[in-house]
Amino acid sequence: MANIxxxxxxxxxxILAKLELSEEEKEQAKKDMGSMLDYIDKLNELDTSAVExxxxxxxxHNIFREDVVVNGDDRENILKNxxxxxxxxxxxxxxxx
Amino acid sequence: xxxxxxxxxxxxxxxxxxxxxKIFCSCSTEFGGAPxxxxxxxxxxxxxxxxxxxxQVVEYAIAVGLATNCTITQNCKFDxxxxxxxxNPQNYQISQLYLPICxxxxxxxxxxxxxxxxGIHEIHMEEDAGKLIHDDWDxxxxxxxxxxxxxxIEIVSEPDMRSAEEVIAYLEKLRMIIQYLGxxxxxxxxxSMRADVNLSVRELGAEEFGTRTxxxxxxxxxxxxxxxxxxxxxxxDLLESGEEVIQETRRWDDTKEYSYAMRSxxxxxxxxxxxxxxxxxxxxxxxxxxxxxxxxxxxxxxxxARYAKEYEIPExxxxxxTSSKHLADIFEETVAICNNPKKVxxxxxxxxxRLLKEHDxxxxxxxxSPANLAKLIELAESKVINSSVAKEVFEKVFDEDxxxxxxxxxHGLKAVNxxxxxxxxIEKIVEANPQSVEDYRNGKKKAIGFLVGxxxxxxxxxxxxxxxxxxxxxxxxx
Numbered sequence: 001m002a003n004i005x006x007x008x009x010x011x012x013x014x015i016l017a018k019l020e021l022s023e024e025e026k027e028q029a030k031k032d033m034g035s036m037l038d039y040i041d042k043l044n045e046l047d048t049s050a051v052e053x054x055x056x057x058x059x060x061h062n063i064f065r066e067d068v069v070v071n072g073d074d075r076e077n078i079l080k081n082x083x084x085x086x087x088x089x090x091x092x093x094x095x096x097x
Numbered sequence: 098x099x100x101x102x103x104x105x106x107x108x109x110x111x112x113x114x115x116x117x118x119k120i121f122c123s124c125s126t127e128f129g130g131a132p133x134x135x136x137x138x139x140x141x142x143x144x145x146x147x148x149x150x151x152x153q154v155v156e157y158a159i160a161v162g163l164a165t166n167c168t169i170t171q172n173c174k175f176d177x178x179x180x181x182x183x184x185n186p187q188n189y190q191i192s193q194l195y196l197p198i199c200x201x202x203x204x205x206x207x208x209x210x211x212x213x214x215x216g217i218h219e220i221h222m223e224e225d226a227g228k229l230i231h232d233d234w235d236x237x238x239x240x241x242x243x244x245x246x247x248x249x250i251e252i253v254s255e256p257d258m259r260s261a262e263e264v265i266a267y268l269e270k271l272r273m274i275i276q277y278l279g280x281x282x283x284x285x286x287x288x289s290m291r292a293d294v295n296l297s298v299r300e301l302g303a304e305e306f307g308t309r310t311x312x313x314x315x316x317x318x319x320x321x322x323x324x325x326x327x328x329x330x331x332x333x334d335l336l337e338s339g340e341e342v343i344q345e346t347r348r349w350d351d352t353k354e355y356s357y358a359m360r361s362x363x364x365x366x367x368x369x370x371x372x373x374x375x376x377x378x379x380x381x382x383x384x385x386x387x388x389x390x391x392x393x394x395x396x397x398x399x400x401x402a403r404y405a406k407e408y409e410i411p412e413x414x415x416x417x418x419t420s421s422k423h424l425a426d427i428f429e430e431t432v433a434i435c436n437n438p439k440k441v442x443x444x445x446x447x448x449x450x451r452l453l454k455e456h457d458x459x460x461x462x463x464x465x466s467p468a469n470l471a472k473l474i475e476l477a478e479s480k481v482i483n484s485s486v487a488k489e490v491f492e493k494v495f496d497e498d499x500x501x502x503x504x505x506x507x508h509g510l511k512a513v514n515x516x517x518x519x520x521x522x523i524e525k526i527v528e529a530n531p532q533s534v535e536d537y538r539n540g541k542k543k544a545i546g547f548l549v550g551x552x553x554x555x556x557x558x559x560x561x562x563x564x565x566x567x568x569x570x571x572x573x574x575x
Contacts, residue, residue, distance in 0.1 A: 016367055018181055055174050055372035061380045064152035067116050070123035073134040078141055078242075086232075088132040089239035092183040095229060 003037035005030040100337075101301040104329045105309075106264055106294060107218075107256035110271060111249050112281045113225065113289040114157045119246035120224050121148030121191065121376075126248075128287070132230075132241035140246035142186030147375055150175075154248040155198070155379060157280040158222050159389045161250060162199030164274045164396060165217050171381045173198045175222075175373045180366055183240050184226040192251075194370045197221035198379075204274070206266040215267050216255030223249050250280075256295065256306065261322040268292060268318065273397045276422045282461055285316050292321060297342070298332045307332070308342040312349050312356060320351040327354060400425060408438035417446055421460035424449075430467035435474050444470060448488060452495050465498045473501040481505070483512045483561050512561050516568070519552075519560055523568050526551045537573050545569060 010030050014021050021029060075088060084091035119126055122139035138146035162169050173196040177189040202217035227245035229238050252271065258264050272283040272290060283290040297309035312328055315321045327349075332342050347356040395403070397419050404415045419425050424445060431441045453460065473494055477487040482505055490510065493499045505511060513519055526548055527534055536544035545566070552565050 016179075016369065056374065056377050058377065061378045063149060063377050064155075065118075065123065065149040067118050067151050067153035068123065069118050069125045071125070071135075071137045074137060075131075075133045078133060078136050078138070081141070081143060084237075086235075086237070086239055088134075089230070089241050090133070090183075091237050092240055093238070094231065094236050095183050095238045 001031075001034045001038055002041060003034045005033045005037075009033075102298045102329075102333050102336075103301045103303075104259055104325070105256050105297050105299060105306055106258040106260075106325065107309075108252075108254045108258070108264065108267065109293040109295065109311075110252040110254075110268070111291040111293075112161075112252065112271075112275055112283060114154055114248040114250060115279060115281050116151055116153045116157070116248055118151055120151050120154050120222070120248035121246055124246065130243055132239070133243060135243045136245070140186070141242050142188070142245075148191065148373075150376060150379070151248065154222055155381070156389055157248075157278070158198045158220060158250050159381065159386065160278045160393060161252075161275055161280055162202065162220055163390055163393060164278060165199070165202040165204050165220070165252075165271075167199035167202030167217060167220060169381060169386055170196050170198050170200060171383075171386070172196065172378060173381070174378045175376045176370045177373045178368045178370055180368060182226070183238060184229050184245070186227065186240075186242060186245060190224060190226065191373055191376070192223035192370075193221035195372070198381075204267065204270050206263060206270050208263055208266065213257075213263070215257045215263075215270075218253045218255050220250050220252045223251060225249050256297075256309075261325040264292075264294070264321060264325060265318050268321070273420075273422075277394060277396050277400075279394070279422075284459070284461075285318070288316065291316070294321065294325060294328075296325060296328050296332070298329060298336065307336075308344050310342065310344065311346045313346060313359070314349050315351075317351070320349060323351065323354055324349040324356060328356060331356075397422075408432065408442075410438050410442045414442045414446055417450075418442060423463060424460040427463060427465075427467050427470070431470045431474070434467060434471035437474060437478065440474050440478065441470070444474065444491065448491050449495065452492065463495075465494045469494050469498055469501055476501055476505060480561060481511055483559065485558060485562075486510050486512070510559060513556055513559050516564070519556070519564060520568050522555050523548075523552050523565065523572060526555060527569075527572055534573065545573065 007026070007030075010021070010026050010033070013029075013033075014026075079085045079088070079090070082090045113126075116126055118124060119135075119140055122137050124135045124137050124140055127135065133141075139148055159169055173193065175191050176194045178192045178194070179189045181188055197219040199220035200218070202220070203214045204217065205212050205214050207213075225244050225247040227240050227242040229240055231238050254267065258267060268290075275281050275283050275290075281289055285291070292315055294312040294315060295309050296312065297307035299305065299307040310328060310332070312324050315324055328347070335342055343358075346359045348359050349356045400419050401415050404410065404419065405412065417424075418428050428441055428445060432438050435441065449463070452458075453463070470491075473487060473491055476482045476490075477484065482490065486505075490499075490501050490504055493504060494501060530548060530551065533544045533547050537548075548569055549562065549565050552569070553560055553562065556565075
């Protein structure tokens with residue numbers, strides 16, 4: 001494996017993804033990420049300097065919606081997805097900036 | 098303090114667009130609904146739901162870009178900005194990083210030293226987040242996603258401003274342009290326009306910028322001015338005492354007139370932007386661009402020039418009336434009906450402004466119709482009602498948009514223009530007040546005021562004061 005992922009990197013990626021990893025999982029993740037980057041290196045061997053970067057797999061553009069209200073009040077159904085609810089709202093652990 | 102410092106300010110302005118629906122779903126954007134009543138799987142980030150772009154958002158963004166002299170990115174796309182926060186149900190915000198829809202624009206502001214151009218770095222489209230309400234009783238927060246997915250444009254200026262006055266002039270200019278385009282109502286106090294201030298100081302004449310801070314939670318022009326003054330002083334104090342300014346985000350508390358650090362660069366977020374694969378690129382053809390350009394309404398500067406030519410009203414009146422698109426619309430529609438620009442202007446400038454101030458309202462909150470204002474002006478001008486009755490009726494027009502003709506008829510407010518009846522009343526008053534008559538005849542001309550007042554009282558306020566004066570003078574002098 002050409003790419004070696006450091007402990008710091010895996011720790012940082014874990015923080016960004018809000019994941020708590022065990023030592024074992026960290027080692028596995030380091031290996032997986034290293035091989036992914038190896039694969040990216042392989043792709044990078046191809047000269048793409050003359051190719052426009054692609055942001056979408058289908059050759060389509062301008063899919064729009066007209067500005068007309070169609071959705072009604074479906075709160076009851078939406079809140080069925082909430083693990084906890086209160087006063088018509090999703091209830092979450094206290095978050096203060 | 099021996100050194101002279103210069104303040105360098107750039108602004109990030111978020112504006113909520115006036116679309117009927119959200120940016121990526123067909124939920125209503127209406128403000129103030131019960132929590133989560135304007136939500137669907139898309140704006141609550143349910144797995145498997147897919148966003149579809151609202152065309153009107155693109156049109157408004159192009160319109161604002163054209164009006165601020167930007168280059169429109171004819172091939173643009175959306176990117177995901179990744180972060181975790183409960184008001185952001187997808188765990189990413191759909192925004193634009195790589196190809197924002199507008200770039201390299203500018204607006205001109207008036208300063209004490211004359212006109213100045215403020216650069217606009219870019220304008221991009223994005224979605225708003227939901228709202229968190231913190232429960233004081235339980236240890237929890239409640240999430241309302243009604244605002245989640247409401248369309249925003251973020252206007253990023255160049256660091257071209259040097260004082261609070263310039264910042265406010267720039268914001269006023271943006272607000273006028275956007276309101277005139279009908280793209281937003283731009284109310285700072287309601288959050289449909291929000292400004293974050295990036296500020297640094299440097300020694301006068303220095304080439305390099307100092308370290309900047311970003312200030313959030315500024316919801317009035319006054320708060321912006323105070324926050325700028327306070328942050329400038331805080332940074333200068335740091336530099337003077339040999340310390341360094343730390344690049345960080347600060348939150349302004351306007352009641353304490355103090356800001357505190359929210360997060361510093363060290364724990365700055367890593368947003369891992371990447372193109373949103375759920376949304377296809379937006380291609381703006383020359384034809385589409387031209388269509389939007391042709392539809393651009395008259396903006397304030399053009400309107401001011403036209404008013405001066407067309408209506409011949411004073412420059413001061415013009416600047417007040419055009420300071421609100423809504424007020425200018427009312428003015429034009431009323432003049433179109435009654436064809437009396439100066440009178441319409443007077444009613445708007447004096448009585449309307451007085452009532453707005455009294456009720457703590459903005460010109461945008463005016464609800465009366467031009468037709469009813471025009472009717473009132475006609476009643477007053479043809480002397481069907483006298484001036485004090487007109488003011489009284491106008492308050493009713495202002496509050497409830499009543500039809501002045503019907504109201505005057507129903508409450509019997511027509512001025513008494515029957516000279517015979519008026520003369521009879523005046524004769525009675527003169528007879529009952531010999532002292533005042535004597536005073537007047539002995540040279541105390543002011544005594545006539547009392548007699549006019551008595552007559553008006555007797556006529557229940559409906560007589561024409563000019564006519565009373567004339568008849569009274571006749572009798573007293575005769």
